[in-house]
Structures are given as structure tokens and as C-alpha cells.
Amino acid sequence: MDWFFKFPQLSPELLLAVTRTVDGSLRTLTRAYGDSIEAFFKPLFYFLVFIENMMSNAPWPIVVFAMAGIAWIVARNWVAVAAVIGTLLLIGLLGLWLDTMKTISLVLSSTLFAIAIGIPLGIVMNRFKNVAGVMRAVLDVMQTMPPFVYLIPVVMLLGIGRVPGFIAVVIYAIPPIIRLTDLGIRLVEKEVLEAADAYGCSRWQKLWKVQMPLAMPTIMAGINQTIMMALAMVVIASMIGVQGLGLNVLQAIANQYFTQGIFSGFAIVGIAIIFDRISQAYGRRLQKHRGAGRD
Structure with a gap:
């Protein structure tokens, strides 16, 4: 038996x-x-170093006002602008300004790469049904795989440092933007597509002038999720030598520094709230414009 x-x-x-x-x-x-x-990957290394040095060496008032300006342009909300300024000032007062700039630089660069790769893949996923089935299976595996597993192959191939950490962050953060780009295009109403066909739009004209603008609120939700996942993975990537707030958290765990861990955790939460509120506010603006266009 x-x-x-x-x-x-x-x-x-x-x-x-x-x-x-x-x-x-x-x-x-x-x-x-x-x-x-x-x-x-050497050009990628130089690009990451350039972005990090630009964020780290820039005068702090310029960084604060630049991020506040971006918040106003994107959200058009004074509450969001005040939250950005207040959060950045408090992070600086806690002595975490330099580490925060390193973390933001990696999150921004990895998010930009994820968007540049993910949106075209989402369009391909929507256009080719045979490819879509394979991509859904791959995305299911990517989203259920423990994030620590992504560190193993990149470390074996590239060692430790910025580049392997960046690649791991991009791979971990890219599934939402791919899925929601495909979903946003599929959610465009059939009546709108029929009207575009009636006006003689070609396939590419219909995609770029009709489907993509109408799908943008859903795509922005994907960008929001990509940013959040990139920020989460940046903390984990500190295990392979990525500098920033994640490394502070790792050192606090190793040495049992409670206060250092709490302060670094607060800074990470502050960055997450800034990115989340700004991207959500921009998505709401797009939805309002979309609703006004329908009316």
C-alpha cells in the first residue's frame, strides 16, 4: 500500500x-x-548610470519643482501637487533623498522600457489571435512566478548590478501593460469601429486614430499597475546589488535596524502614492474627455 x-x-x-x-x-x-x-548590454548600463546621476546630482529644489510641475500637468489638481511636494520634502528631511532619487530613476527608466515594449506587444496580442493564446499563457506564468525567481537567470548571465536588476524589474512589471492594452482595444465599441469603416479608415488609421485614443484610459490603468510592480521589484532587486531604498530595507532586515526599515518603508510608500495618484488622476481626465467626446 x-x-x-x-x-x-x-x-x-x-x-x-x-x-x-x-x-x-x-x-x-x-x-x-x-x-x-x-x-x-553596455549601452543600457551607460543609460541607467546617466539617468541615476541626473536624478542624484540635480539640485533638490529643481527636482521638487519639476515633479510638482509634472503632477500639475498630468493631474491638474492642486491637492496632488501639494502631496508630491510634501512627500518629497519629508523624505529629504529623513535623510533618504539620495536613495530615493536612485529608486525613482530605476522605476522611471524600467517603466518607460516596459511601456515601449508592452504596448506594441499588446497590439500584436489583439491583432493576431493565434499569437494571443500563446502570449496569455506566457503572461500567466510571468504573473504567477515568484519575483525572486526572476533574479536567478539574470544573475547567472550578467552577474549583479544595475543591468540585471533593471532587466528583472522590466520582466516582472511588463505583463499588466500588455494585458490592458489588449483589453482596452477590445473594449472599443463596435458602433465606433463600424463608423470608422464607413468613413474609409484603413486598418492602421482605425488603430491609431480611433482604437488607441479610446483605449487610453484602460492603457493608463495598465501603466499604473506597471509602475507599482516596478517599484515592488526594485526593492527585491536590492538583493543583487541594486542601490536605493530597497538596499536600505535589506540592510535593516539583516542588522535588525527597526527605525531605518520604517523610514525607508515610508519613503517607498510615499513614492508609490505619488506615482499612483498622478497616474490615476490622468486616467480619470482621459475618461472625462472620452465621455465628453461621446456626448
Whole structure:
């Protein structure tokens, strides 16, 4: 009756052989093409260093006023502007300004890359039904995979530092923008598409002049989720040498520094609230314009 209580499994020798084969292949790939892979990602490294230095070395009043200006342009809400200014000033008073700028620079750069890759993939997912099935399966795996797992392959290929952390953040944060771009295009009403066809719009004209503008509120919701996931992954990526607030949290855990952890956690929450409120306010503005256009 052992078979009834003990689940059958593959032989340990077979599992060990498969594990050694896969791990050995990755190590062989790294040894053979490690320099070429590193050279390929060198421009990305310089870009990340440039963005980080620009945010870190800029005078703090300029950064505060620039982010407040962005909040006003996007949200057109004085409450959001006051929240941005107050949060940034409080973060600076806690002595976390430099680490916050490093974290914001990585979140912004990774979000921009995720948007640049995710929106075209969402359009492809909407246009080609055969591709959509495969992409949904891949996105399901990506969204259910524990975030720590993303660190393993990038570390094996690229070591530790900014670039592997950036790649892990982009991969982890990209599924929402892909899914919601596809969803936003699919939610465009059939009557609107029929009217566009009646006016003689081509397929691409209908996409860029009708579907994408009407899908923008849903796409903005995807961008909002991408930003939140990027910020969450930046904290985890501190385990592979990504500097910023995440590294402070990791050090606080390792050394049991309660106050340092609380302050760093507050700064992360503050950044998340800033990005969340601004992106949501912009999404609401787009929905109002969309409703006014219908009227």
C-alpha cells in the first residue's frame, strides 16, 4: 500500500541529470558568450548610470519643482501637487533623498522600457489571435512566478548590478501593460469601429486614430499597475546589488535596524502614492474627455 500514500515521482537520478544539464548549459553559455552579452548590454548600463546621476546630482529644489510641475500637468489638481511636494520634502528631511532619487530613476527608466515594449506587444496580442493564446499563457506564468525567481537567470548571465536588476524589474512589471492594452482595444465599441469603416479608415488609421485614443484610459490603468510592480521589484532587486531604498530595507532586515526599515518603508510608500495618484488622476481626465467626446 505504499503507492497509495507515497506520490510516485521520477527517479532522483533522472531529476539530477536534468538539473545538471540545464545548469551546466547556462554556465557554458555564460563562459562562452559572457563578454559578448556584457558588451551588448553596455549601452543600457551607460543609460541607467546617466539617468541615476541626473536624478542624484540635480539640485533638490529643481527636482521638487519639476515633479510638482509634472503632477500639475498630468493631474491638474492642486491637492496632488501639494502631496508630491510634501512627500518629497519629508523624505529629504529623513535623510533618504539620495536613495530615493536612485529608486525613482530605476522605476522611471524600467517603466518607460516596459511601456515601449508592452504596448506594441499588446497590439500584436489583439491583432493576431493565434499569437494571443500563446502570449496569455506566457503572461500567466510571468504573473504567477515568484519575483525572486526572476533574479536567478539574470544573475547567472550578467552577474549583479544595475543591468540585471533593471532587466528583472522590466520582466516582472511588463505583463499588466500588455494585458490592458489588449483589453482596452477590445473594449472599443463596435458602433465606433463600424463608423470608422464607413468613413474609409484603413486598418492602421482605425488603430491609431480611433482604437488607441479610446483605449487610453484602460492603457493608463495598465501603466499604473506597471509602475507599482516596478517599484515592488526594485526593492527585491536590492538583493543583487541594486542601490536605493530597497538596499536600505535589506540592510535593516539583516542588522535588525527597526527605525531605518520604517523610514525607508515610508519613503517607498510615499513614492508609490505619488506615482499612483498622478497616474490615476490622468486616467480619470482621459475618461472625462472620452465621455465628453461621446456626448
